[in-house]
Amino acid sequence: MSARTPSAKGLPPAGQPVAGLFPDKATEVFLSRSVEETMAWGKTLGARISPPLAILLTGSLGTGKTTLVKGLTSGMGVEEQEEVNSPSYTLMNMYQGRFRIYHLDLYRLSSDRDLDNIGLFDLLEDGSGVVLIEWGELASPWISHGWRIHIDDLGKDERRLTLQFF
Numbered sequence: 540m541s542a543r544t545p546s547a548k549g550l551p552p553a554g555q556p557v558a559g560l561f562p563d564k565a566t567e568v569f570l571s572r573s574v575e576e577t578m579a580w581g582k583t584l585g586a587r588i589s590p591p592l593a594i595l596l597t598g599s600l601g602t603g604k605t606t607l608v609k610g611l612t613s614g615m616g617v618e619e620q621e622e623v624n625s626p627s628y629t630l631m632n633m634y635q636g637r638f639r640i641y642h643l644d645l646y647r648l649s650s651d652r653d654l655d656n657i658g659l660f661d662l663l664e665d666g667s668g669v670v671l672i673e674w675g676e677l678a679s680p681w682i683s684h685g686w687r688i689h690i691d692d693l694g695k696d697e698r699r700l701t702l703q704f705f
């Protein structure tokens with residue numbers, strides 16, 4: 540395990556909704572009935588995001604984390620959508636939208652040391668980009684605040700997406 544315990548100093552204060560999104564709420568729930576609805580919700584959110592921000596994406600295998608990332612990155616201004624894919628083998632992809640976006644997939648994380656090796660802690664401290672992390676629960680011990688989006692599979696094409704600020 541890394542001896543460093545970054546406080547993600549580039550990020551805004553804990554518990555504060557970013558950019559005035561849902562100012563009275565700590566949680567936002569969206570019920571999606573299709574891939575398209577998940578992407579559209581992500582796009583709307585993405586359009587209102589600015590760095591610094593870390594988003595932890597959680598939910599079982601194949602629930603729609605990468606699909607949501609495609610929507611989010613589209614809203615953040617990434618035009619080459621075909622490049623937005625799960626970085627399972629490399630652990631991290633980088634895209635250029637209105638700002639830098641780092642897309643991590645920790646499914647194949649073998650040890651916490653990998654998080655340091657791929658530069659996650661430097662990215663959090665730097666704070667000039669947005670960090671999207673699939674299987675985000677694996678990084679949550681090192682991220683003091685940000686957004687968590689959990690996806691539940693409700694059967695067929697229905698998904699419940701729960702956004703929490705922490």
Ligand SMILES: Nc1ncnc2c1ncn2[C@@H]1O[C@H](COP(=O)(O)OP(=O)(O)OP(=O)(O)O)[C@@H](O)[C@H]1O
Binds near residue numbers: 697
């Ligand atoms: N409402 C929905 N929103 C998102 N995906 C949906 C929805 N309904 C069905 N799906 C399907 O669920 C799958 C989601 O795949 P995706 O790769 O986005 O999931 P993931 O959570 O990233 O998977 P992994 O755990 O392998 O990283 C796709 O096959 C997609 O077609």
Ligand SMILES: [Mg+2]
Binds near residue numbers: 604606625644673
């Ligand atoms: Mg995925």
